[in-house]
Amino acid sequence: MCRTLLHPLLAALPKAEHHMHLEGALSPSLLFTLAARNSITLPEPAIDAAFASPASLLDRYTRFSSLDDFLHYYFIGMKCLIKEQDFEQLAWEYFLKAKSDGVVHAEVFFDPQAHTGRGITYETVVNGFTTACQRAERELELSTKLILCFLRHLPVEESRMTYAQARMDLETGRLAGLGLDSSENGFPPGAWKEIYGTAKNKGIRRTAHAGEEGPVEYIREALSELDVERIDHGIRLAEDTSLMREVAQKKILVTMCPLSNVRLRCVKDVKELPIRTFLDSGVMFSINSDDPAYFGGYILDNYCAVQEAFNLTAREWEGIAKAAVECSWCNSSRKTHLLEQLNETMVRFGHG
Ligand SMILES: Nc1ncnc2[nH]cnc12
Numbered sequence: 001m002c003r004t005l006l007h008p009l010l011a012a013l014p015k016a017e018h019h020m021h022l023e024g025a026l027s028p029s030l031l032f033t034l035a036a037r038n039s040i041t042l043p044e045p046a047i048d049a050a051f052a053s054p055a056s057l058l059d060r061y062t063r064f065s066s067l068d069d070f071l072h073y074y075f076i077g078m079k080c081l082i083k084e085q086d087f088e089q090l091a092w093e094y095f096l097k098a099k100s101d102g103v104v105h106a107e108v109f110f111d112p113q114a115h116t117g118r119g120i121t122y123e124t125v126v127n128g129f130t131t132a133c134q135r136a137e138r139e140l141e142l143s144t145k146l147i148l149c150f151l152r153h154l155p156v157e158e159s160r161m162t163y164a165q166a167r168m169d170l171e172t173g174r175l176a177g178l179g180l181d182s183s184e185n186g187f188p189p190g191a192w193k194e195i196y197g198t199a200k201n202k203g204i205r206r207t208a209h210a211g212e213e214g215p216v217e218y219i220r221e222a223l224s225e226l227d228v229e230r231i232d233h234g235i236r237l238a239e240d241t242s243l244m245r246e247v248a249q250k251k252i253l254v255t256m257c258p259l260s261n262v263r264l265r266c267v268k269d270v271k272e273l274p275i276r277t278f279l280d281s282g283v284m285f286s287i288n289s290d291d292p293a294y295f296g297g298y299i300l301d302n303y304c305a306v307q308e309a310f311n312l313t314a315r316e317w318e319g320i321a322k323a324a325v326e327c328s329w330c331n332s333s334r335k336t337h338l339l340e341q342l343n344e345t346m347v348r349f350g351h352g
């Protein structure tokens, strides 16, 4: 529980989340449950002691040395997801937690190649996640969007095959858009130019992880080559003032994940993130959880960590929450409704 005076307001703010990986909501306890249910053999504790118990795995997650060190555990964990029902349960448990953190709109990533590559069908993954999304809309009044991410450590040809599989879902809106994730250094985004260009011509939304561990040049390339509408992480953006000005002017949303950046050692402390610089430069950003089961917190924990580091005003938080709604990929009537909810919350807290 955070001790900031603004905690009640932060908890109550209607939040839009734009950067969380559903597979990153797989808690050690669910991982062990699914492994038992699906008869999946986890690495022997004699080989990796982290797999002795859910508690030891959770403890190992506090000591990631890099993005790739985390991804090693992330890809092992998701091997426990086998049936449609597993994907549904994973997403549903995230939506329940998100709702309790004040999330009213969630745009969530998933990595189909990490499943199809081990024999799980594309339909199993998408059907399971879609069922949970529909239930969240119905029972939690939480609007949702699914974003398909390509794995950048795999050959681009495999992304092309995944795009072909997902094309109808992308064109009909069952999937809201495309993203690019996994290992960053050594995998510049420009290689996905052709796929992103095809998607753009079909009116499909586009985002990409850039400037997390990788250099600011990858942010520039994602903008110039992929014509992305968002940058995921983007913490290196402040290193290039003219690019930062362009991002502000084009209203490109930077989806920040503070606790993730600390856990993966992209920064030593949340205080090092360019939040104040972004606010002063008019860069629109949202605060997100990335892989909440691995990084020690869900969205509200991330809001609190930012507040403890930057001591923002209630008005600044209103601006952040507003930008998050405005840059969401939901329709304008949903946005209007969410902005009204935000306004009512500010009035209730004496900031009308
Ligand atoms: N933080 C992150 N960066 C890149 N790829 C990811 N996939 C899941 N989490 C990720």
Ligand SMILES: [Zn+2]
Pocket (backbone or CB within 6 Å): 019, 021, 181, 209, 232, 290
């Ligand atoms: Zn991410």
